[in-house]
Amino acid sequence: MADSIAYPIVGAPLPHEANVYRALRLESFSPEGDPTEAHFIMKKKHRTEEGPSHGICDLIPREHAERLFHPQRIAKLNVSEMVNPSGGQSLSERGVVVIPYRDAKSDEFYKEYAEAHAVLTGYQDLTNKELNEFKRHLASLAKKALEADKSTTNIDPPKT
Amino acid sequence: MTKITTTLSEQATLPQPESSLSPILSAATSPVLFWTDAGASETAISAPHGAVTHGVIVGVSEEIQVLPIEQYLLSYKGFLEPYSTSGAVQTGQSELNRLPGIISCIVSTKQQALSSRLQSVYLRFAHPNRLIQFTPEPTTQGQVEYASRLLGKLQGQLQQVISMAKKSGSEKFADFEESTLDACQELINTLSSYLVNSQVKNESLFLVPSEDGTILFKWIRNNKELSITIEQNVLQVQRWTPLSSYQSEGYWEITPDHVRDHFDWLIR
Numbered sequence: 136m137a138d139s140i141a142y143p144i145v146g147a148p149l150p151h152e153a154n155v156y157r158a159l160r161l162e163s164f165s166p167e168g169d170p171t172e173a174h175f176i177m178k179k180k181h182r183t184e185e186g187p188s189h190g191i192c193d194l195i196p197r198e199h200a201e202r203l204f205h206p207q208r209i210a211k212l213n214v215s216e217m218v219n220p221s222g223g224q225s226l227s228e229r230g231v232v233v234i235p236y237r238d239a240k241s242d243e244f245y246k247e248y249a250e251a252h253a254v255l256t257g258y259q260d261l262t263n264k265e266l267n268e269f270k271r272h273l274a275s276l277a278k279k280a281l282e283a284d285k286s287t288t289n290i291d292p293p294k295t
Numbered sequence: 296m297t298k299i300t301t302t303l304s305e306q307a308t309l310p311q312p313e314s315s316l317s318p319i320l321s322a323a324t325s326p327v328l329f330w331t332d333a334g335a336s337e338t339a340i341s342a343p344h345g346a347v348t349h350g351v352i353v354g355v356s357e358e359i360q361v362l363p364i365e366q367y368l369l370s371y372k373g374f375l376e377p378y379s380t381s382g383a384v385q386t387g388q389s390e391l392n393r394l395p396g397i398i399s400c401i402v403s404t405k406q407q408a409l410s411s412r413l414q415s416v417y418l419r420f421a422h423p424n425r426l427i428q429f430t431p432e433p434t435t436q437g438q439v440e441y442a443s444r445l446l447g448k449l450q451g452q453l454q455q456v457i458s459m460a461k462k463s464g465s466e467k468f469a470d471f472e473e474s475t476l477d478a479c480q481e482l483i484n485t486l487s488s489y490l491v492n493s494q495v496k497n498e499s500l501f502l503v504p505s506e507d508g509t510i511l512f513k514w515i516r517n518n519k520e521l522s523i524t525i526e527q528n529v530l531q532v533q534r535w536t537p538l539s540s541y542q543s544e545g546y547w548e549i550t551p552d553h554v555r556d557h558f559d560w561l562i563r
Binding site: 166 | 455459501504505506509511522535539540541542543546
């Protein structure tokens with residue numbers, strides 16, 4: 136794209152109350168239809184732009200995110216729940232954050248919603264054990280998000 | 296049924312499972328020590344007690360343990376914790392020298408016969424005056440059928456991974472290295488062999504591919520979860536109990552031939 140930026144723009148970490156969309160590949164769901172750790176690729180050697188990609192909910196309509204990632208499913212995750220797992224050590228204190236991130240590649244994909252792109256990063260210093268625990272936690276959050284979506288869509292529309 | 300006397304180099308010629316133990320017992324000219332990889336095996340229990348004169352080897356990991364047959368029978372009948380090794384004798388060299396002249400290793404499949412644990416038995420017990428026999432273990436037909444069905448299911452999931460690896464275009468997954476696929480196949484084979492020798496059925500387990508070229512294996516049972524990420528020839532193993540906990544019990548990097556200990560943990 137002619138107007139896309141050629142250098143990364145990295146924003147301040149998203150506030151904990153923010154929500155983000157995460158696209159989930161169909162091939163990595165369990166046979167029961169649940170998200171798995173395989174939906175969250177995190178390696179210690181990752182550069183920032185290689186972190187799991189997310190869409191900032193306030194900056195991209197859900198319908199557009201669904202079209203953008205089709206046929207993948209999307210799960211709406213809360214940043215605070217992502218990085219502050221109950222029963223586990225606060226990962227935000229360890230530097231795990233979700234940050235707005237733009238470069239030519241993400242701009243090309245998100246187009247007019249380029250500012251909605253964010254990545255999860257800061258996990259590179261976690262141990263392998265901690266990384267896998269974090270992935271499992273994210274998969275669990277994604278499962279809850281999909282279940283919540285399902286129950287919402289099953290609610291009858293209000294009678295007028 | 297043929298009794299097999301073998302060396303490590305000859306193990307590849309082992310036949311498939313058969314259904315009776317009696318030829319071993321009738322052919323035994325000296326005390327017989329049984330070893331099975333399944334712990335509480337019906338094989339040893341169903342053998343005439345007089346034939347099992349020495350005991351049963353119940354563990355082959357860091358240390359070999361020999362459980363006196365009376366203790367083993369109590370364990371099997373539920374008077375002791377399953378797989379309890381209390382009262383077992385850890386074998387040092389002096390104990391090894393007192394072991395009988397024939398050791399019968401009961402195996403369920405050719406794969407199991409080739410496993411490192413059996414090799415471990417051989418290496419530890421082989422002696423110029425001691426015969427090591429590898430003999431197929433009788434198993435219940437239902438358990439064989441279950442393991443076979445599960446094997447087919449997991450093979451199907453692995454085939455899906457392979458076909459994804461070959462898919463072209465932007466949706467293509469990262470390349471799955473041959474070593475990753477081979478390790479996954481070895482895991483499936485080991486699991487299948489393990490299930491034949493166990494009492495477990497209706498298990499919740501699956502394989503899924505990951506975009507980065509790794510394969511995730513997960514087995515959830517009661518309130519325990521075993522998660523294995525396969526990357527090249529390394530299995531990253533992690534265990535959770537209870538399922539609701541965030542932190543895992545530990546993290547291990549192992550080769551596929553060491554995964555049985557983690558299966559043991561899950562079904563305990």
